[in-house]
Amino acid sequence: MGLFAIGDLHLHFQSELKAPGQLRDPLWRNHEERFRRNCEKLIGPEDTLVLVGDHSWGRNLTECEKDLEYICALPGKKVLLRGNHDMFWDAKKTDALNRQFAGKLFFLQNNYAACGDCAIVGTKGYTFEGPFYVRGNRIVDWDRTEEAHARKLVEREAERLQASFEAARKDGYSRFVMFLHYPPTDILERNSPFTAMAEKYGAEQVIYAHCHGEGRFHDSLEGRHHGILYTLVSGDRLGWTPLRIL
Numbered sequence: 001m002g003l004f005a006i007g008d009l010h011l012h013f014q015s016e017l018k019a020p021g022q023l024r025d026p027l028w029r030n031h032e033e034r035f036r037r038n039c040e041k042l043i044g045p046e047d048t049l050v051l052v053g054d055h056s057w058g059r060n061l062t063e064c065e066k067d068l069e070y071i072c073a074l075p076g077k078k079v080l081l082r083g084n085h086d087m088f089w090d091a092k093k094t095d096a097l098n099r100q101f102a103g104k105l106f107f108l109q110n111n112y113a114a115c116g117d118c119a120i121v122g123t124k125g126y127t128f129e130g131p132f133y134v135r136g137n138r139i140v141d142w143d144r145t146e147e148a149h150a151r152k153l154v155e156r157e158a159e160r161l162q163a164s165f166e167a168a169r170k171d172g173y174s175r176f177v178m179f180l181h182y183p184p185t186d187i188l189e190r191n192s193p194f195t196a197m198a199e200k201y202g203a204e205q206v207i208y209a210h211c212h213g214e215g216r217f218h219d220s221l222e223g224r225h226h227g228i229l230y231t232l233v234s235g236d237r238l239g240w241t242p243l244r245i246l
């Protein structure tokens with residue numbers, strides 16, 4: 001019973017593509033087909049595939065229909081995390097989505113999914129992304145108003161993450177793999193409310209996405225930090241091959 005993860009599919013079978021670079025970049029060309037083939041090679045029906053957000057460019061469920069159909073047809077049990085581009089997924093309607101896609105997809109927010117004796121917990125997260133002000137090649141300051149706003153969003157997402165951990169703990173789970181769409185820290189941080197929570201609950205791993213394009217692959221924690229393994233799984237980083245987590 002394996003656990004696999006990947007993020008940032010940015011599908012657009014029927015919606016407007018809002019990142020035209022996706023068409024020109026050879027890494028993204030026909031990525032849907034390459035990803036599907038890689039999944040079919042690696043993932044069996046008893047395995048779980050966590051899709052770590054930014055599933056579709058569609059702005060609502062109707063525009064995402066074909067993208068979600070494509071995801072439903074992938075092998076294994078599919079768990080979806082909310083990304084910043086997932087406009088079809090209203091944060092307050094997670095339960096409704098879970099009812100609508102029962103038996104096909106599981107939407108992870110304020111809840112958890114089981115994978116053997118391990119609980120898959122997670123939330124979208126949030127990270128302050130600037131603007132940062134640079135002198136030479138050094139960051140000397142940043143937009144304080146934006147940072148204060150980001151702090152509020154981080155707080156709200158941390159509450160959702162806690163609800164996810166608590167739901168799993170209430171059901172007796174003590175092994176956790178934690179998922180965030182956004183990286184757990186901003187480019188200047190080594191610790192955040194998300195890393196603190198991973199440590200508090202004893203998560204074994206923290207998996208995140210959102211950072212795509214070579215220049216962003218090292219924006220946040222990678223490898224071991226305070227005993228927890230941090231891994232970036234954006235699709236272009238992984239060359240559209242889902243990464244085995246457990």
Ligand SMILES: [Fe+2]
Pocket residue numbers: 008010054083085210212
């Ligand atoms: Fe993305």
Ligand SMILES: [Fe+2]
Pocket residue numbers: 054083084085181209210211
């Ligand atoms: Fe994103």
